[in-house]
Amino acid sequence: MQETLKPSYVGKLFPPYSDEVTPLRPTSAGAKAGKIFYAVLGCALIGGIVWFIGLMFDWKWVRYAGIALGVWVLIDTIRNMLKSQCAACPYCRRDVGSKSLLQLSVDDKNKQFACEGCFEWLISDGGQIRAFRETDIGNTKEFDCPVIANGVWPNECIVCGAPTTRHLNAKTLNVGLASLLVGRLSVSYGSVKNIPYCDVHEAAVTVKTVDRKIWADFKDYAARRRYLHANRIHRMEAAKQIS
Ligand SMILES: [Zn+2]
Ligand SMILES: [Zn+2]
Structure with a gap:
């Protein structure tokens, strides 16, 4: 139904897709350190909020829960970040995945993300990075x-x-x-x-x-x-x- 509603394109611009597939590789130690730094900040914030609520109402167990939550999230996040991967963008060759917010992993299944250099959409799937194509659109x-x-x-x-x-x-x-x-x-x-x-x-x-x-x-x-x-x-x- 929607296919028929979509107007056909009569213009001249057909930006090429990159055919390249680039492999994921582990991020550098520096990039990992950066990611872990942000993870510590984030976990301290989450745990700290819960701890502070416990402090305000003098609920001892909530304070302990806040500390436990912060530590648990931290261990889990650090474990993920140590496995963090990066690759070259198939379009512009810029490194994707080393920045703290984008977390790529060899376990990704058709994960969509955007290159921060050229803004093209990419797919991370089974340890490889490729261009996001019309066939990947699905319900988006x-x-x-x-x-x-x-x-x-x-x-x-x-x-x-x-x-x-x-x-x-x-x-x-x-x-x-x-x-x-x-x-x-x-x-x-x-x-x-x-x-x-x-x-x-x-x-x-x-x-x-x-x-x-x-x-x-x-x-x-x-x-x-x-x-x-x-x-x-x-x-x-x-x-x-x-x-
Ligand atoms: Zn028009
Ligand atoms: Zn790019």
Whole structure:
């Protein structure tokens, strides 16, 4: 049913998928130390909150439970982090998995994540990293992507690829328009607010904030990739003009 509703794409942008599959390897000792540092902080926070509640109400067993919880979570997390793995991004070769928040493991089963360098979606499966393809979409309906500061949009309708006839503002979710127009976020918002559409399409992109960064929510994986592709070309051309 939904397949028939999805408009067919008539534009010219077909960003290639990377065919490369890169193997996971253990992260460096330094990366592990960084991850464990954050794990200690997180566990101290969780255990500390429970301990503090026990202190406030003078419930001795809650205080002990807080300490026990913190230690238990810590041991479990450290065991995971010692096994942490990393690999080269199949698109941009940048190291993925060494940063503290992204935890890759040889036990991953089709785990989806995004490269922090090129933002392309990747899959970690059975010790290997590969590109996330149309066949991996399944029931996923939202494809979010960090908004690229000073970025551009493809010069065509973001939905169907037809020539642009109008530019419409993105819908904003969980974020006041006022906070987008001033301050640090305004640079990113300025480059995302005028979204190209044909006469038929609209409202295909929503803007939201996560961790005080602006993200664009696409309804279509291919549209997300065209957005990244247009920005890659834009950066390459800007670099050519400088040199
Ligand atoms: Zn990458
Ligand atoms: Zn269109």
